[in-house]
Amino acid sequence: MSRMILTTSALALFAVSATAATARDQVQVAGSSTVLPYATIVAELFGENTDFPTPVIESGGSSAGLKRFCDGVGENTVDIANASRRIKDSEIAVCQANGVNDIIEVQIGYDGIVFASDIEGAGFAFTPTDWYKALAAEVVVDGKLVPNDVTLWNEVNPDLPAQEIATFVPGTKHGTREVFDEKVIEQGCKDSGALAELEALAGEEAGKLCTSLRTDGRAVEIDGDYTETLARIASNKDGIGVFGLSFYENNTAKLQVATMSGIAPSTETIASGEYPVSRPLYIYIKQAHLGVIPGLKEYAEFFISDDIAGPGGPLAEYGLVPDPELAATQAVVADEALMN
Amino acid sequence: MSDRLRFEDPRPGSLLERSDRTARRSAAEARFRAYGLGAVLIGILALAMLLTSVLSSGLGAFRQAYLHVPIYLSEAALDKSGTRDVEDLKKVTTIGYGKVIAAALNNAVARAGIVVDGLTDKEIADLISREAPAQFRNMVLADPDLLGQTVEVPILANGRIDGYLKGRVTMETAALDSNVSPRQLQLADAMIQRGLMSLDFNRAFLIAPDASDQRPEAAGLGVAILGSAYMMLIVLVLALPIGVAASIYLEEFAPKNRLTDLIEVNIANLAAVPSIVFGILGLAIFINFAGLPQSAPMVGGLVLTLMTLPTIIIATRASLKAVPPSIREAALGVGASRMQAVFHHVLPLAAPGILTGAILGLAQALGETAPLLLIGMVAFVREFPDAPPEGLFDPASALPVQIYNWTQRADPAFVERASGAILVLLAFLLVMNAAAILLRRRFERRW
Numbered sequence: 001m002s003r004m005i006l007t008t009s010a011l012a013l014f015a016v017s018a019t020a021a022t023a024r025d026q027v028q029v030a031g032s033s034t035v036l037p038y039a040t041i042v043a044e045l046f047g048e049n050t051d052f053p054t055p056v057i058e059s060g061g062s063s064a065g066l067k068r069f070c071d072g073v074g075e076n077t078v079d080i081a082n083a084s085r086r087i088k089d090s091e092i093a094v095c096q097a098n099g100v101n102d103i104i105e106v107q108i109g110y111d112g113i114v115f116a117s118d119i120e121g122a123g124f125a126f127t128p129t130d131w132y133k134a135l136a137a138e139v140v141v142d143g144k145l146v147p148n149d150v151t152l153w154n155e156v157n158p159d160l161p162a163q164e165i166a167t168f169v170p171g172t173k174h175g176t177r178e179v180f181d182e183k184v185i186e187q188g189c190k191d192s193g194a195l196a197e198l199e200a201l202a203g204e205e206a207g208k209l210c211t212s213l214r215t216d217g218r219a220v221e222i223d224g225d226y227t228e229t230l231a232r233i234a235s236n237k238d239g240i241g242v243f244g245l246s247f248y249e250n251n252t253a254k255l256q257v258a259t260m261s262g263i264a265p266s267t268e269t270i271a272s273g274e275y276p277v278s279r280p281l282y283i284y285i286k287q288a289h290l291g292v293i294p295g296l297k298e299y300a301e302f303f304i305s306d307d308i309a310g311p312g313g314p315l316a317e318y319g320l321v322p323d324p325e326l327a328a329t330q331a332v333v334a335d336e337a338l339m340n
Numbered sequence: 341m342s343d344r345l346r347f348e349d350p351r352p353g354s355l356l357e358r359s360d361r362t363a364r365r366s367a368a369e370a371r372f373r374a375y376g377l378g379a380v381l382i383g384i385l386a387l388a389m390l391l392t393s394v395l396s397s398g399l400g401a402f403r404q405a406y407l408h409v410p411i412y413l414s415e416a417a418l419d420k421s422g423t424r425d426v427e428d429l430k431k432v433t434t435i436g437y438g439k440v441i442a443a444a445l446n447n448a449v450a451r452a453g454i455v456v457d458g459l460t461d462k463e464i465a466d467l468i469s470r471e472a473p474a475q476f477r478n479m480v481l482a483d484p485d486l487l488g489q490t491v492e493v494p495i496l497a498n499g500r501i502d503g504y505l506k507g508r509v510t511m512e513t514a515a516l517d518s519n520v521s522p523r524q525l526q527l528a529d530a531m532i533q534r535g536l537m538s539l540d541f542n543r544a545f546l547i548a549p550d551a552s553d554q555r556p557e558a559a560g561l562g563v564a565i566l567g568s569a570y571m572m573l574i575v576l577v578l579a580l581p582i583g584v585a586a587s588i589y590l591e592e593f594a595p596k597n598r599l600t601d602l603i604e605v606n607i608a609n610l611a612a613v614p615s616i617v618f619g620i621l622g623l624a625i626f627i628n629f630a631g632l633p634q635s636a637p638m639v640g641g642l643v644l645t646l647m648t649l650p651t652i653i654i655a656t657r658a659s660l661k662a663v664p665p666s667i668r669e670a671a672l673g674v675g676a677s678r679m680q681a682v683f684h685h686v687l688p689l690a691a692p693g694i695l696t697g698a699i700l701g702l703a704q705a706l707g708e709t710a711p712l713l714l715i716g717m718v719a720f721v722r723e724f725p726d727a728p729p730e731g732l733f734d735p736a737s738a739l740p741v742q743i744y745n746w747t748q749r750a751d752p753a754f755v756e757r758a759s760g761a762i763l764v765l766l767a768f769l770l771v772m773n774a775a776a777i778l779l780r781r782r783f784e785r786r787w
Binding site: 024026028030033036037039040041043044045047048049051053054056057058059060071074075076077078119224225226227246247249250251252253254307314317318 | 430433434435470474477509513514516517518519551552553554555627628631632633634635713716718719720721722723735747748749750751752
């Protein structure tokens with residue numbers, strides 16, 4: 001008798017597993033840890049104000065999220081990838097190889113990248129050139145490539161305080177790093193004239209030489225989240241960390257922010273384009289899942305609605321810089337317009 | 341004669357005086373005792389440090405600042421049609437409710453006669469958690485008759501205000517903080533004096549779901565505890581029978597040959613495999629191949645089952661081995677079959693050891709995060725899973741995962757939450773380990 005009960009319950013379990021596997025009623029999202037706070041705020045409001053269940057949101061980085069997104073089409077794959085950078089051609093190719101042909105690209109707003117140090121320490125006014133000169137692995141001296149050996153910020157730029165160079169930059173798995181490389185290091189490389197010298201010296205390798213950072217402990221790569229960077233600064237008061245604007249705004253009691261090229265970061269200066277280091281944030285939607293996963297389109301529309309992503313909405317309040325072209329983005333989602 | 345000679349100390353010396361050699365020997369023993377004591381003390385010190393740091397930052401999570409102000413649920417604002425139709429009521433979003441609550445709080449502050457220079461209406465409204473509008477909206481949707489009435493329920497205070505009551509936020513930090521102003525803290529002081537705000541026991545921490553970065557004060561462990569419970573259920577239901585069956589076969593029935601030796605080595609090996617490997621396996625087999633849903637306790641439970649099996653098999657085999665052969669022989673001697681001997685005599689005697697092993701295996705599985713990373717359980721989940729069996733396939737979080745998640749959040753209030761969650765996890769582990777020790781003490785037989 002007991003054996004029979006055991007067998008039937010085991011059979012029932014498998015039967016249930018077979019049926020459950022074909023019915024998912026909540027949206028699943030994976031991707032960027034920068035987008036995560038915004039996505040959770042939207043998901044929370046979406047779950048509270050609609051009859052749809054709250055979407056499930058995973059983080060882990062833009063690249064990891066896009067990889068999961070491109071795993072294929074079906075209920076056991078994610079519906080949306082959050083990304084703090086644009087999807088790469090190589091990733092689109094992987095997507096297509098796995099049958100994810102139709103992707104909708106939605107730009108949800110802009111995020112600023114800020115440079116912050118301990119609240120008790122000295123204030124900084126940086127330019128991209130300062131960062132390049134402080135962090136480049138090798139610099140050109142007298143027509144030769146030599147390892148960078150500056151140790152104090154005032155050796156890079158006399159206007160900066162005489163403080164040890166100790167920086168915490170995002171690891172390469174973060175989308176933030178790409179923006180940092182492009183808008184700060186490469187820009188500094190160009191502005192300082194180093195790019196021209198490097199091109200004369202190394203030809204095609206110049207671009208790569210520009211963005212290779214020091215490995216002698218002056219530029220520490222942080223693979224974890226901003227909380228780890230914050231902890232590093234707490235233990236090394238000379239440290240300067242790279243953060244997202246919203247993270248800084250939640251920790252203004254511990255951090256002070258540096259200006260970049262004379263502009264202090266704020267939602268206004270980023271929206272106007274004055275503050276140089278910002279990037280758009282994206283969500284990528286799997287078109288094949290629209291109409292299959294309940295609430296997917298509604299979630300996307302809710303995300304970029306004026307009430308949520310517009311000026312004065314909860315996302316802007318948290319630190320997202322609203323996209324001036326929000327109406328165009330809303331049209332993209334409404335028409336389910338695919339990215340080409 | 342030779343016997344007497346053997347017992348005599350061959351060296352000269354008095355019994356009353358310690359020889360050098362004895363002195364050296366006792367000194368060596370004293371040194372060893374000191375080392376041993378030192379080792380124990382280091383362990384205790386490390387534990388004490390861990391507990392103090394977790395307790396000092398985590399105990400605050402069990403108390404929460406609540407506002408006690410009457411809220412008038414205005415019909416004009418919340419039910420424009422006046423029909424009390426739930427579908428109509430749903431059209432008013434939490435933003436609409438937020439305005440009603442803000443107005444009510446402003447009223448309450450004015451009525452209490454609290455005056456703080458330069459305090460704006462928005463600053464007063466920001467004293468309340470962003471969770472409160474959802475709380476009232478759900479109340480109204482559940483009981484539309486509340487409209488037009490004045491409701492008085494405890495309302496969550498904003499995380500920064502909560503931090504002020506717990507000493508995490510001070511006037512100095514508030515002056516630098518862009519999310520709270522010293523004026524708001526003065527208002528909070530005045531409200532506490534008038535009994536409009538207090539720190540109460542935080543039941544929601546144990547039963548509420550996770551919350552976004554904008555409302556750390558509302559974040560709770562409900563979904564995580566339920567998810568962990570579901571996974572433990574699956575591990576228990578699957579790993580215990582499979583593990584015990586495998587060990588009984590290997591120990592009592594299987595021939596001792598190369599093949600069983602190989603299996604034995606592999607089981608011991610599996611017990612030492614890093615847990616993330618089981619996560620990779622789970623992703624490949626259960627999600628990509630079998631098509632089970634992501635973030636589901638079912639998949640998490642299956643992965644943890646695989647991880648726990650070797651532990652249970654090793655513990656079970658050890659306790660089966662500990663049953664003296666005489667028991668088996670006596671049973672066989674009076675005519676029992678081998679199966680009868682095992683199930684009627686050996687297994688009951690080995691049961692306490694098996695249960696202890698199973699509980700320790702479960703405790704290990706309860707604290708695992710790494711394998712859950714790959715199967716989508718390290719996620720923001722706010723919906724409670726349904727009751728089993730269907731609920732086993734709904735997305736859920738898990739206790740250690742929730743801790744990991746909260747340590748990554750930007751708002752400093754989550755540090756307290758994470759430490760509080762560690763305390764909850766430690767409490768569960770303590771209960772499980774105590775149960776294991778109790779079982780062993782109570783039922784174990786020695787020969």
